[in-house]
Amino acid sequence: MKKIKDERLVLKNLKNIRTAYVIQTLGIIGILGYDVIQGGMDRMMANPLWSVFMITAIISSLLSMNVSVDEYPTQQSPKKGFILSIIVVTFIAIAAGVAISLSSGVTTGVLIGGVIFICGVPPFAYLFYLRKQRHDEELDG
Amino acid sequence: MKNNVKVARVQVDLTQAQLAEQVGVTRQTISLIEKGKYNPSLKLCLEICYAVQKTLDELFWIDREE
Missing domain, CATH: 1.10.287 (Helix Hairpins)
Structure with missing residues (x-):
């Protein structure tokens, strides 16, 4: 064929x-x-x-995400958004970690908190990469 | 979309199949373009223009309907 x-x-x-x-x-x-x-x-x-x-x-x-980055442009600088989302993810991971540490032991808590953090970062990193690309394109004219 | 591909093709004495071969698509695609049932990409438009020795304007331009 x-x-x-x-x-x-x-x-x-x-x-x-x-x-x-x-x-x-x-x-x-x-x-x-x-x-x-x-x-x-x-x-x-x-x-x-x-x-x-x-x-x-x-x-x-x-x-x-590739599509939505184009569809909903943000005025905010990509770096600021990335830092903000990392702070939110860290906060959620720590909160979940502490809550689980209290109920089922510190090791499990740290493990689950760590997993939430590690799983949360890549999507935002990808989003940051896409937004930065768009941002640089706009700067080029 | 209306266009002048058919007229231009007949002027340079090509069949649909010959034009299709020159621009690297199937005959059915040329037929659909001539009938205005398929919107070709700009790249394909240009290929057709080269094949029938016309400009994009002459083949595909239509005045805005008021």
């Missing part, structure tokens, strides 16, 4: 993939929904489809 070069067909192909993706997602939601009805949340989360679904959701939201 040769590579499709016709731009119209490339676009059409992408639209077909989108349709297939929608159907696949509906199928996954259907299967997970059936699991919830049959055996509750635990059974649903034991299903490997759950991780597939979550990973896809995370990737699609990360990719759509």
Whole structure:
């Protein structure tokens, strides 16, 4: 099979993939929904489809950040926003860490606080990178 | 979008298939462009212009409707 070069067909192909993706997602939601009805949340989360679904959701939201950065431009400098969000993430991580330390021990608290912090930073770092790119583009004219 | 691709193509004595081959798309795409049912990218517009030796203005310009 040769590579499709016709731009119209490339676009059409992408639209077909989108349709297939929608159907696949509906199928996954259907299967997970059936699991919830049959055996509750635990059974649903034991299903490997759950991780597939979550990973896809995370990737699609990360990719759509690219779009939202253009759609909702901020006047604020990207650095200021980044520092602010890091402060908020740190605060949430410390609060969760302290709360969990009090109920189930310091080690668990530090661990979960650390995990929240580590998981919270990359999306904001990516957002910072995208906003900085846009910012620099604007400076260029 | 209305355009003058068909007229220009006939003037230089090309068939849809020949033009399609020159600009690197399928014949169906040329047909849809001529019927105004597909909006080509600027790159494809330029390729068509080179193939039929016309300018973008002559092929694709339409006056704004008041």
